[in-house]
Every structure is written in structure tokens, then in C-alpha cells.
Amino acid sequence: xxxxxxxxxxxxxxxxxxxxxxxxxxxxxxxxxxxxxxxxxxxxxxxxxxxxxxxxxxxxxxxxxxxxxxxxxxxxxxxxxxxxxxxxxxxxxxxxxxxxxxxxxxxxxxxxxxxxxxxxxxxxxxxxxxxxxxxxxxxxxxxxxxxxxxxxxxxxxxxxxxxxxxxxxxxxxxxxxxxxxxxxxxxxxxxxxxxxxxxxxxxxxxxxxxxxxxxxxxxxxxxxxxxxxxxxxxxxxxxxxxxxxxxxxxxxxxxxxxxxxxxxxxxxxxxxxxxxxxxxxxxxxxxxxxxxxxxxxxxxxxxxxxxxxxxxxxxxxxxxxxxxxxxxxxxxx
Amino acid sequence: xxxxxxxxxxxxxxxxxxxxxxxxxxxxxxxxxxxxxxxxxxxxxxxxxxxxxxxxxxxxxxxxxxxxxxxxxxxxxxxxxxxxxxxxxxxxxxxxxxxxxxxxxxxxxxxxxxxxxxxxxxxxxxxxxxxxxxxxxxxxxxxxxxxxxxxxxxxxxxxxxxxxxxxxxxxxxxxxxxxxxxxxxxxxxxxxxxxxxxxxxxxxxxxxxxxxxxxxxxxxxxxxxxxxxxxxxxxxxxxxxxxxxxxxxxxxxxxxxxxxxxxxxxxxxxxxxxxxxxxxxxxxxxxxxxxxxxxxxxxxxxxxxxxxxxxxxxxxxxxxxxxxxxxxxxxxx
Numbered sequence: 001x002x003x004x005x006x007x008x009x010x011x012x013x014x015x016x017x018x019x020x021x022x023x024x025x026x027x028x029x030x031x032x033x034x035x036x037x038x039x040x041x042x043x044x045x046x047x048x049x050x051x052x053x054x055x056x057x058x059x060x061x062x063x064x065x066x067x068x069x070x071x072x073x074x075x076x077x078x079x080x081x082x083x084x085x086x087x088x089x090x091x092x093x094x095x096x097x098x099x100x101x102x103x104x105x106x107x108x109x110x111x112x113x114x115x116x117x118x119x120x121x122x123x124x125x126x127x128x129x130x131x132x133x134x135x136x137x138x139x140x141x142x143x144x145x146x147x148x149x150x151x152x153x154x155x156x157x158x159x160x161x162x163x164x165x166x167x168x169x170x171x172x173x174x175x176x177x178x179x180x181x182x183x184x185x186x187x188x189x190x191x192x193x194x195x196x197x198x199x200x201x202x203x204x205x206x207x208x209x210x211x212x213x214x215x216x217x218x219x220x221x222x223x224x225x226x227x228x229x230x231x232x233x234x235x236x237x238x239x240x241x242x243x244x245x246x247x248x249x250x251x252x253x254x255x256x257x258x259x260x261x262x263x264x265x266x267x268x269x270x271x272x273x274x275x276x277x278x279x280x281x282x283x284x285x286x287x288x289x290x291x292x293x294x295x296x297x298x299x300x301x302x303x304x305x306x307x308x309x310x311x312x313x314x315x316x317x318x319x320x321x322x323x324x325x326x327x328x329x330x331x332x333x
Numbered sequence: 334x335x336x337x338x339x340x341x342x343x344x345x346x347x348x349x350x351x352x353x354x355x356x357x358x359x360x361x362x363x364x365x366x367x368x369x370x371x372x373x374x375x376x377x378x379x380x381x382x383x384x385x386x387x388x389x390x391x392x393x394x395x396x397x398x399x400x401x402x403x404x405x406x407x408x409x410x411x412x413x414x415x416x417x418x419x420x421x422x423x424x425x426x427x428x429x430x431x432x433x434x435x436x437x438x439x440x441x442x443x444x445x446x447x448x449x450x451x452x453x454x455x456x457x458x459x460x461x462x463x464x465x466x467x468x469x470x471x472x473x474x475x476x477x478x479x480x481x482x483x484x485x486x487x488x489x490x491x492x493x494x495x496x497x498x499x500x501x502x503x504x505x506x507x508x509x510x511x512x513x514x515x516x517x518x519x520x521x522x523x524x525x526x527x528x529x530x531x532x533x534x535x536x537x538x539x540x541x542x543x544x545x546x547x548x549x550x551x552x553x554x555x556x557x558x559x560x561x562x563x564x565x566x567x568x569x570x571x572x573x574x575x576x577x578x579x580x581x582x583x584x585x586x587x588x589x590x591x592x593x594x595x596x597x598x599x600x601x602x603x604x605x606x607x608x609x610x611x612x613x614x615x616x617x618x619x620x621x622x623x624x625x626x627x628x629x630x631x632x633x634x635x636x637x638x639x640x641x642x643x644x645x646x647x648x649x650x651x652x653x654x655x656x657x658x659x660x661x662x663x664x665x666x
Contacts, residue, residue: 020431021652053431054401054650055424057390068387087420091388098353098386123653314647317387319354320456 006102007075007291008186008284009152011144011174012063013136013160013167014081014105015115016088017316020052022120027128034122036193037129039163045132048118057088058315059095060117062158062190065277065316069284069306071100074323074333075291078102078148080170082139088114089135095317105143108135119276127276137164141173149174150181153291154213156283159190162198175210184290188215188283192223199224206241213290214244215283221246234261245286245300247279253304255286255296264300267308277316281306284322288333298331305329339435340408340624341519341617342485344477344507345396346469346493346500347414347438348448349421350649353385355453360461367455369526370462372496378465381451390421391648392428393450395491395523398610398649402617402639404433407656407666408624411435411481413503415472421447422468428650438476441468452609460609470497474506482507483514486624487546489616492523495531508543517623521548521616525556532557539574546623547577548616554579567594578619578633580612586637588619588629597633600641610649614639617655621666631664638662 027034030048040048059068061081070077079096083089085107092114096103115134119127139161149155155178161167175185189195189202202224205211214237218230221244225233234256237244244256252266285306289299309318309325326333360367363381373381392401394414403410412429416422418440425447429436448467452460472494482488488511494500508518520535522528528535535557538544547570551563554577558566567589570577577589585599618639622632642651642658659666 023654049427050431054392054428054652055431056648057424059387091390094382094385095387098383098388315389319387321356 004153005076005151006078006148006153008066008070008154008156008287009078009080009148010063010067010070010156011080011161011171012061012158013115013133013164014064014083014092015061015117015131015136016092017058017060017119018049018052018116019056019058019119019121020054022052022122024122026120027122032120032128032130034126034128037131037191040130040132042112042132045116045118045130048130052118052120057091058317059092060316062160062188062280063156064096065280066156066284066287067101068096068099068317069281069322070288072318072322073284073288073306073326075284075288078152080105080139080143080145082108082135082143084108084111084114084135086113088116102148104145105139108138111135111138125274133164136167138166139164139170140166141170144170144174144177146177149177150183152178152183154184154186154287156186156188156287158188159194159198159202162194162201184212185210186213186215186287187211188279189220189224192219195220195223203240212242214241215279215286216244217247217249217279245283245303247282247307253282253300255300257296260296262297262300264297264304267304269308269312272311274314275311277310278307280316281310281318292333302326302329302331305331337486338409338484339411339481339486341399341403341487341489341620342411342413342481343396343400343403343489344413344494344504345394345491346448346466346497347397347416347425348394348450348464348469349425350391350393350452351385351449352389352391352452352454353387355385355455357455359453360455365453365461365463367459367461370464370524373463373465375445375465378449378451378463381463385451385453390424391650392425393649395493395521395613396489397425397429398613399489399617399620400434401429401432401650402614402655403621405651405655406617406621406639406659408617408621411485413438413472413476413478413507415441415468415476417441417444417447417468419446421449435481437478438472441471444468444471458607466497470499472497472503473499474503477503477507477510479510482510483516485511485516487517487519487620489519489521489620491521492527492531492535495527495534505543517545518543519546519548519620520544521612522553522557525552528553528556536573545575547574548612548619549577550580550582550612578615578636580615580640586615586633588633590629593629595630595633597630597637600637602641602645605644607647608644610643611640613649614643614651625666635659635662635664638664
């Protein structure tokens with residue numbers, strides 16, 4: 001077994017978030033389902049972008065947010081994701097490296113531009129995402145650096161990787177290398193719409209042992225098992241996956257293994273500003289703790305500490321150094 | 334006199350704001366003066382950018398913020414500013430046009446990139462700006478469209494235009510055209526460091542009638558007259574300029590003409606999140622009101638209404654439609 005270098009390798013769609021504030025009737029006129037993520041093509045991306053007013057750009061992508069948070073926490077992390085050689089792609093790489101993430105996936109040359117998600121924020125704070133996958137569709141098995149995978153305690157991947165076809169093969173190749181090196185593989189279900197698209201494939205991977213650690217929130221877990229009852233879903237996932245980290249919003253989080261279940265409360269937050277990224281940052285804390293052999297309870301607690309930081313401000317990446325927040329919470333990373 | 338089309342033409346440095354959160358010791362290590370704006374060259378821009386972690390990008394520029402706010406208020410507005418033909422420049426143009434601003438200044442081709450200001454936010458919320466002027470240095474007299482100037486009730490310009498040499502000539506040409514068309518010319522002092530750089534030129538333009546309406550905050554006005562006493566500065570500016578709009582932070586604002594002084598209180602704000610853009614949005618409200626022949630008191634009041642919106646969130650451009658806020662405040666624009 002290679003000596004471990006990274007707590008977590010994160011693989012995901014490298015996406016720039018483009019935010020705009022819109023009124024409720026904008027969603028109605030565009031026939032958009034509030035709170036959903038839909039995939040759009042170039043033509044629709046151009047059309048919708050022209051209708052958005054003032055925008056704000058922040059590097060995003062679920063697994064990208066997790067990688068940035070692992071680094072902020074003081075953990076060692078790497079990222080695989082495909083950007084183009086354009087300003088957005090350069091900014092994405094800057095933001096990753098600037099926070100200390102090992103990010104060497106070659107940029108796409110002479111192809112489509114860097115992916116962007118146009119996120120419409122309604123006055124109630126809800127977010128509706130319209131994602132143009134751009135360069136993400138070119139992430140392939142060739143971008144899976146076996147040495148990095150073998151050097152990572154966890155290879156963590158987002159369910160959204162199932163959307164661009166070649167990325168799914170990259171995911172499966174990485175999982176195989178990870179297991180060959182005695183490492184663990186983790187999947188986040190991403191969102192309940194993503195679960196609806198790929199339910200049977202996700203369940204198969206959980207059941208055949210491709211996934212060692214599953215991340216989900218309550219909505220996603222219920223969507224996975226097509227049940228309104230979370231306890232039914234918890235009982236099912238306990239059978240299907242060795243370990244599940246379940247986030248419960250204001251109710252905190254649970255860790256569910258075949259042997260036991262632990263539950264931790266949410267961290268107190270002065271004011272919840274924006275829930276985006278809460279799951280991504282929870283995953284960062286949980287993964288680092290697991291990589292450092294903390295028990296389930298402490299792992300969930302560190303996850304909740306990280307999640308609490310990101311919901312206190314707009315944007316899905318930490319503003320304060322998570323390492324310091326962890327230290328204040330009694331963790332030394 | 335041409336029939337009026339625009340309430341305000343805004344001319345300024347077209348700058349993309351790149352925000353990052355840093356610790357206090359970052360400023361110390363970089364020998365930066367907290368709260369200041371300094372100009373940096375390409376080499377320093379590259380060097381500093383590499384040290385910034387996670388970034389957020391929002392179109393900015395003081396007069397650009399004012400133009401976006403005039404449009405949000407339901408006013409008619411145009412903007413002159415130089416961006417490059419790159420992603421940041423395209424985003425800048427998108428954001429302007431998306432909010433309804435007439436923005437036709439040709440992009441710079443095969444030159445330096447779009448300007449960017451690297452804004453370091455310390456934990457106390459203070460902002461330290463490092464501005465690379467990029468394409469702004471190419472804004473010239475050729476970019477002054479006389480028809481647009483002649484069609485604008487106010488030509489509003491930022492003191493920062495004195496930094497790129499050719500822009501100063503563009504400013505003076507626009508002022509001449511405006512006065513030739515029977516229109517008014519307005520200047521904002523931008524910041525106290527800018528006043529220190531160009532004090533005598535600003536005073537000359539106020540005294541020779543180039544400036545009809547001056548915008549300043551207390552720091553800038555005291556810097557202009559090199560006095561610690563704001564009343565001394567107010568007495569001096571009353572002599573030097575036909576009309577001055579003075580913002581006083583939590584104390585509201587004043588309008589000072591040779592004949593009279595009016596004072597209005599600040600609007601109540603639930604929570605002050607970020608003061609950036611308060612002056613820019615105050616100017617938007619005041620200009621639109623003056624263009625519509627509202628009295629000084631109502632003009633200052635509309636300015637304060639607009640400023641209150643922008644300090645309730647991060648970023649210097651309005652998130653809510655100012656037109657609606659104005660309507661709630663009894664104004665119909």
C-alpha cells in the first residue's frame with residue numbers, strides 16, 4: 001500500500017457558479033422548478049444568461065467545494081475536474097490551488113468553455129440551478145491519475161458525475177484503483193433529482209461494495225428508496241452500505257453503520273444566510289476525521305462544525321479558516 | 334438643447350472586483366494600509382493574486398455601480414468605461430446591459446486585460462483594495478460619444494478617472510460637451526487617498542464651474558480642505574461648488590447649496606453587512622431625483638433609500654429592484 005498522502009481525493013464537475021437575484025415571477029415565466037438543478041445546453045445557457053441581470057461569480061462544484069474545505073481544515077486534498085483554458089477555468093484553478101488543493105487535471109484546449117451553473121436566487125433565499133456542463137463532459141479515464149488515487153485515504157465523488165457520460169467511467173476507474181490500493185470510496189448522492197436520474201446504478205454500487213461511505217441528506221435518502229418515511233430509508237441503507245453519513249439540517253447529522261447508529265446535534269449558528277454548500281462542507285469534515293481514524297461521533301461532529309461555517313454567509317466555500325474553527329471545537333487536524 | 338434621454342451618464346474605470354477573505358496578518362505581511370485603495374502594476378497584480386485564496390468576482394467600479402443602480406431605480410442611464418475583449422470584460426458588459434444600462438464603449442482589442450481590483454476583506458469587515466487598471470488606461474476622448482453626453486441630464490464622473498492619464502482628458506471633453514448642451518456635470522471625490530493625489534485639480538474644477546454637483550463623504554471633504562473640522566470644510570465647499578451632496582454614514586446625508594443646507598436622516602437598516610457601494614448608490618438616487626427636478630431634501634432622501642439597500646448585503650450593486658424600494662418609500666420614478 002502506498003503511504004498515504006491525501007486525506008481525500010475529490011472528483012467532480014468543475015463548475016463556476018454564476019449567481020443572480022431574480023423575482024418569483026422570473027421562475028414562473030421560465031417554467032423553472034424552484035430548488036431544482038437542471039442541465040441545459042449551450043443555446044439555453046446563452047438565452048438564459050442574457051436574461052439574468054447583475055451576476056456574481058464564485059468557483060463551485062459540489063466536490064470542488066468539499067476539496068476547498070478539506071484544505072481549509074488543514075487536511076491534505078487533491079481534486080480531479082475538467083476546466084477549459086479560459087478565464088473561468090483559470091480562476092477555478094487559482095481558487096483551488098490558492099486554498100492548497102492539489103489540482104493537476106489538464107485543461108481542455110480548443111473545446112467548449114468551462115462549465116457554469118446559473119443560480120437564480122429568489123427573495124425567499126431559495127436557489128434554482130441551471131447547469132451548462134461545458135468542459136466537464138470531457139473529464140475522462142485519462143484524467144484519473146492512479147498515483148493520486150492510490151495515495152488518498154478516500155476517493156470522494158459526486159453523484160453529478162453520472163451526468164457527463166465519460167465522467168462515470170472515470171469514477172469507476174478511480175474506484176477500482178482505490179480499492180486495489182486498499183483505500184476507500186465515497187459517493188455523495190448530490191441531490192434528489194440526481195438520485196431520480198440514477199437510482200438503480202447508485203443502489204447497485206452500494207450493494208456490490210463499490211461504495212464504502214455514502215453521503216446523503218434526508219431528501220436524497222428518501223428519494224433513493226422512494227419512501228416518505230426516513231426510518232424506512234435508514235433501515236434500508238444500513239443493509240446496503242457499510243457506512244452512511246446522513247445530514248439532517250437543523251437536526252444535525254447521523255452516522256449509520258451495520259453495527260451502530262450515532263447522532264450528533266447541529267452546531268448553533270447566529271443567522272442562517274445561505275444553505276448552499278452545507279452538505280459539501282459536512283462531507284469535508286467527516287472525511288478528514290475518518291481519514292484520521294476519529295470515531296463516528298467525532299466525525300459527524302467535525303462535519304457539523306464545518307457545515308455551520310458555510311451557512312452563515314453567501315457562497316459554498318468557507319470564508320473563515322476551518323482549521324481554526326476546528327481547533328476552537330477541540331479538534332487538532 | 335437635445336431632448337433628454339438619460340437621467341445620468343456615468344463615466345468611470347470599468348473594474349471587476351475580485352474579493353478574498355484574509356486574516357489581519359496578511360495585510361501586515363504585505364505592508365498594506367487597511368481601508369486604502371492603491372494602484373498596482375501587472376507584476377504586483379500577478380504576485381498578489383497568487384497569494385489570495387478563494388475568490389469571488391463581481392462587476393464593480395464606482396461609477397459602474399452608480400449606473401447599475403440608476404437603472405435598477407428605473408432611471409435611464411448610460412456608461413462609458415473601457416473593458417478588454419476577455420471573459421471579465423464580457424461579464425462586465427453583460428452585467429451592465431442586463432440591468433438596463435446603455436453601454437457601447439468599444440472593447441479594447443489586443444491590449445491589456447480588463448481591470449480588476451483585488452479586495453482583501455479582513456475579519457472586521459474592512460476592505461483593502463489593490464487595483465490593476467488594465468484596459469481602463471485606454472479610455473480616451475475617442476470613447477466620449479457626444480450624442481450620449483448631450484442627451485444626459487447629468488454627466489457623472491468618478492475622481493478615480495484622474496488615475497489613468499487619458500481618462501482625465503475624456504472627463505474634460507465630456508464636461509465641455511455637457512455644458513455646451515446645457516447639461517450638468519458631477520464629480521464624486523471617490524476616496525480620501527484619491528483626493529490627496531488630485532486635490533488642487535479637483536478644487537480648480539469646482540471653482541471654475543466645471544463641476545456643478547459634487548459628491549463626497551465626510552472623510553473626503555475633510556481631506557479636500559485638509560481640515561479635521563467638517564464644519565470648516567462645509568463652509569468652504571459652499572463657496573467653491575454650486576451644489577454638494579455630502580454623505581454622513583449612519584448620520585444620513587446633507588445637500589449644501591450656496592443658498593441653503595438640508596439634512597436628512599439615514600434609512601433604518603436591520604443589519605449593516607458591507608458598506609461598499611453606499612456612496613455609489615446614494616449618488617444614483619440623488620442624481621435621478623435631481624434629473625426629475627425633485628427638491629434637495631427629496632433628492633437626499635432617495636439617495637439614502639438606495640444606499641440602505643446595498644449595505645444590507647455583500648457587494649456594491651443592488652440585489653433588490655431599487656425601483657420597488659423607491660415606490661415603497663413614496664417615490665415614483
